[in-house]
Amino acid sequence: MVNSSLLTVNDLRFERDDIPVINGACLTLNVGEILQIEGPNGSGKTTLLRILTTALQPSGGEILYRGQILSECRFDYLSNILFLGHQSALKLTLTAEENLSWTTSELPGSVSIMEALEQVGLRGYSDVPCHKLSEGQQRRVALARLLVTNAEVWFLDEPFSALDKQGVQFVEQCMERHVKGGGAVMLTTHQPIGMEPVRRYSLVGSSVGGGF
Amino acid sequence: MNWTWFYRMGSPLWFYQSTSRWLPLLSLVTLVLLVAGLAWGLGFAPEDAKQGNSFRIIYLHVPASFLALAGYFLMATAGAIGLIWKMKLSYIVMKCAAPIGAALTFLALFTGAVWGKPTWGSYWVWDARITSMLILLFLYFGVLALQYAFHNQEAGNKASAVLALVGTVNIPIIYKSVDWWFTLHQPSTIKLTSAPSMHPDMFQPLLVMILAFYFFYALALILAVRVEILKRESKTTWVRELVEQASRQKIGAK
Amino acid sequence: MPESNRGFSAYFRRDLLLAYRRRGEVASPIIFFVMVATLIPLGITPEADSLKELAPGTIWVMALLATLLSAEGLFVSDYKDGSLEQLLISPNMLVMPIFGKVTAHWITTGLPLTLASPLIGLMLSLPSVAYLPMMAGLALGTGCLSFLAAIGAALTVSLQKGSLLLTLIVMPLYMPIIIFGSAVMQYSIDGMAWSGPLAILGAMLAVAIALCPLAIAAVLRLITIN
Numbered sequence: 001m002v003n004s005s006l007l008t009v010n011d012l013r014f015e016r017d018d019i020p021v022i023n024g025a026c027l028t029l030n031v032g033e034i035l036q037i038e039g040p041n042g043s044g045k046t047t048l049l050r051i052l053t054t055a056l057q058p059s060g061g062e063i064l065y066r067g068q069i070l071s072e073c074r075f076d077y078l079s080n081i082l083f084l085g086h087q088s089a090l091k092l093t094l095t096a097e098e099n100l101s102w103t104t105s106e107l108p109g110s111v112s113i114m115e116a117l118e119q120v121g122l123r124g125y126s127d128v129p130c131h132k133l134s135e136g137q138q139r140r141v142a143l144a145r146l147l148v149t150n151a152e153v154w155f156l157d158e159p160f161s162a163l164d165k166q167g168v169q170f171v172e173q174c175m176e177r178h179v180k181g182g183g184a185v186m187l188t189t190h191q192p193i194g195m196e197p198v199r200r201y202s203l204v205g206s207s208v209g210g211g212f
Numbered sequence: 213m214n215w216t217w218f219y220r221m222g223s224p225l226w227f228y229q230s231t232s233r234w235l236p237l238l239s240l241v242t243l244v245l246l247v248a249g250l251a252w253g254l255g256f257a258p259e260d261a262k263q264g265n266s267f268r269i270i271y272l273h274v275p276a277s278f279l280a281l282a283g284y285f286l287m288a289t290a291g292a293i294g295l296i297w298k299m300k301l302s303y304i305v306m307k308c309a310a311p312i313g314a315a316l317t318f319l320a321l322f323t324g325a326v327w328g329k330p331t332w333g334s335y336w337v338w339d340a341r342i343t344s345m346l347i348l349l350f351l352y353f354g355v356l357a358l359q360y361a362f363h364n365q366e367a368g369n370k371a372s373a374v375l376a377l378v379g380t381v382n383i384p385i386i387y388k389s390v391d392w393w394f395t396l397h398q399p400s401t402i403k404l405t406s407a408p409s410m411h412p413d414m415f416q417p418l419l420v421m422i423l424a425f426y427f428f429y430a431l432a433l434i435l436a437v438r439v440e441i442l443k444r445e446s447k448t449t450w451v452r453e454l455v456e457q458a459s460r461q462k463i464g465a466k
Numbered sequence: 467m468p469e470s471n472r473g474f475s476a477y478f479r480r481d482l483l484l485a486y487r488r489r490g491e492v493a494s495p496i497i498f499f500v501m502v503a504t505l506i507p508l509g510i511t512p513e514a515d516s517l518k519e520l521a522p523g524t525i526w527v528m529a530l531l532a533t534l535l536s537a538e539g540l541f542v543s544d545y546k547d548g549s550l551e552q553l554l555i556s557p558n559m560l561v562m563p564i565f566g567k568v569t570a571h572w573i574t575t576g577l578p579l580t581l582a583s584p585l586i587g588l589m590l591s592l593p594s595v596a597y598l599p600m601m602a603g604l605a606l607g608t609g610c611l612s613f614l615a616a617i618g619a620a621l622t623v624s625l626q627k628g629s630l631l632l633t634l635i636v637m638p639l640y641m642p643i644i645i646f647g648s649a650v651m652q653y654s655i656d657g658m659a660w661s662g663p664l665a666i667l668g669a670m671l672a673v674a675i676a677l678c679p680l681a682i683a684a685v686l687r688l689i690t691i692n
Contacts, residue, residue: 087546087551
């Protein structure tokens with residue numbers, strides 16, 4: 001049977017100090033999909049993303065990428081994912097360009113860094129050390145990462161936080177373009193997404209929540 | 213090969229129940245060995261030609277230093293098993309072995325100092341063995357401090373396990389280096405523990421004491437692990453039943 | 467296929483660049499090294515003969531402390547700004563970036579120490595015959611010190627008061643290095659062949675290079691992200 005899902009998660013479990021945080025989560029992520037992970041604070045949304053990016057080891061369950069167990073296709077999987085977390089992962093003493101060239105050295109892309117910076121509205125700031133940028137501007141440099149790589153699967157943890165309406169629109173546009181072009185996005189957010197179609201997965205009781 | 217026996221041993225409940233059966237016998241054997249060894253060594257063994265009665269401290273010093281080192285390896289092994297097989301019981305053993313080992317190391321150092329005074333006139337001598345023992349104590353302190361520094365119990369366990377393993381790799385290097393350093397600076401000082409050249413009448417009680425200390429270590433470790441198991445599994449049914457049973461007995465006794 | 471050497475040079479160069487941009491911070495352990503050297507004559511005695519005896523050990527103790535001081539920050543800034551997490555999910559092997567970072571740390575700590583040591587030797591009346599052995603020993607030994615300190619840095623990266631704990635953890639592991647390091651100098655002063663202890667230092671460095679990055683990678687994967 002051909003497995004058409006990009007990512008399949010079966011019975012994922014995670015415990016922290018003997019307290020179950022994720023209890024048998026099952027979900028799939030397909031090409032062209034945006035999956036929103038729902039749940040109140042502390043329900044394990046960030047933990048789930050971290051497990052799926054392999055930063056954390058689960059206590060049980062399996063993760064399949066294109067039908068293969070993750071441990072067997074680690075390199076291919078990790079070369080095709082991008083993670084954007086709460087922290088910007090920016091080196092503040094380096095310039096925006098230097099920071100982004102860091103990302104492209106590991107996950108090469110087709111859009112140049114200058115182009116990407118222009119699209120986030122930071123043209124001319126490419127050689128400014130990031131500590132001289134405002135927080136909003138730093139966030140935009142972090143978002144520029146979405147443009148410079150060709151990674152297939154995006155894992156976004158609260159991508160709309162600390163963004164103004166323009167910023168939110170930009171991220172939504174990026175996501176739409178990405179999934180139309182054959183990618184997939186998994187994100188966590190409190191805010192309602194103003195775009196369709198978005199499938200939702202609720203971590204409360206780890207039952208699949210409402211759909212389209 | 214069927215490994216279920218190995219995984220069964222990882223169950224805290226199994227550990228608690230099986231040790232409950234053997235604990236009385238173990239305690240008795242330990243007590244007998246300790247009393248016999250101490251009486252023999254402190255009372256009946258002949259006096260040393262050069263050191264008189266003060267040499268008798270070796271009946272505490274030597275077993276303590278054996279167990280201090282063996283205890284470190286046991287702690288590191290428990291940590292390794294915990295890391296590889298993710299066995300919680302193994303981590304509990306490692307956590308409990310650390311203070312016991314550190315206490316024994318301290319005992320070895322203390323008895324060494326007590327021995328040093330009448331023999332060499334000073335409480336502290338930078339002998340190769342004693343110096344190595346001091347570094348071993350520092351290694352124990354590191355593992356203990358790391359264990360308790362983490363809020364997350366699991367992270368603390370893993371960190372201590374890795375540190376214990378790093379320490380294990382380093383212990384032969386450290387011991388050999390200190391030996392080398394010592395011969396470089398003081399080639400002619402008598403070694404504090406020249407066990408092989410002892411008279412059999414003095415050596416035999418020493419063997420009994422070493423055996424007694426091994427049993428004592430096992431007893432102390434098992435008791436500590438049992439307490440830790442009860443603490444960690446306090447929310448499970450079997451622990452709650454035990455507690456209820458114990459309190460009923462107490463009330464009944466009144 | 468994972469490219470092994472790219473990780474090394476990329477992180478090596480980046481950490482050097484970061485250190486260069488924060489030159490002031492990075493220079494402080496070296497300044498510490500030199501300043502503490504003046505404490506010995508002030509605190510003990512300025513007599514050349516006594517200083518000569520104390521010099522080898524003193525230089526090593528100070529090199530050790532300076533390395534520990536600068537080691538705290540090895541992984542902390544990456545942990546705080548999320549770069550460490552990105553490192554952990556990178557497709558390439560983890561050991562090479564770690565090797566690159568520790569080597570960069572040595573270039574900003576051990577190498578300047580080695581180069582500044584003749585100055586200290588001068589202040590502590592070290593006999594001239596010991597200068598070359600001192601520098602050779604420091605060059606190799608501080609490499610070991612950097613690698614071992616990196617293990618401590620990785621273990622304590624997520625802790626609040628990590629610095630003191632780092633010192634406590636790493637100090638026992640440093641003892642063999644200080645023994646052989648000062649022996650290199652002592653041998654040369656006593657007229658013996660100092661290549662022996664130096665070779666042992668070299669062997670320790672080889673083992674450290676081979677094993678420490680593995681240990682550090684394991685620690686970072688297991689412990690840092692919760």
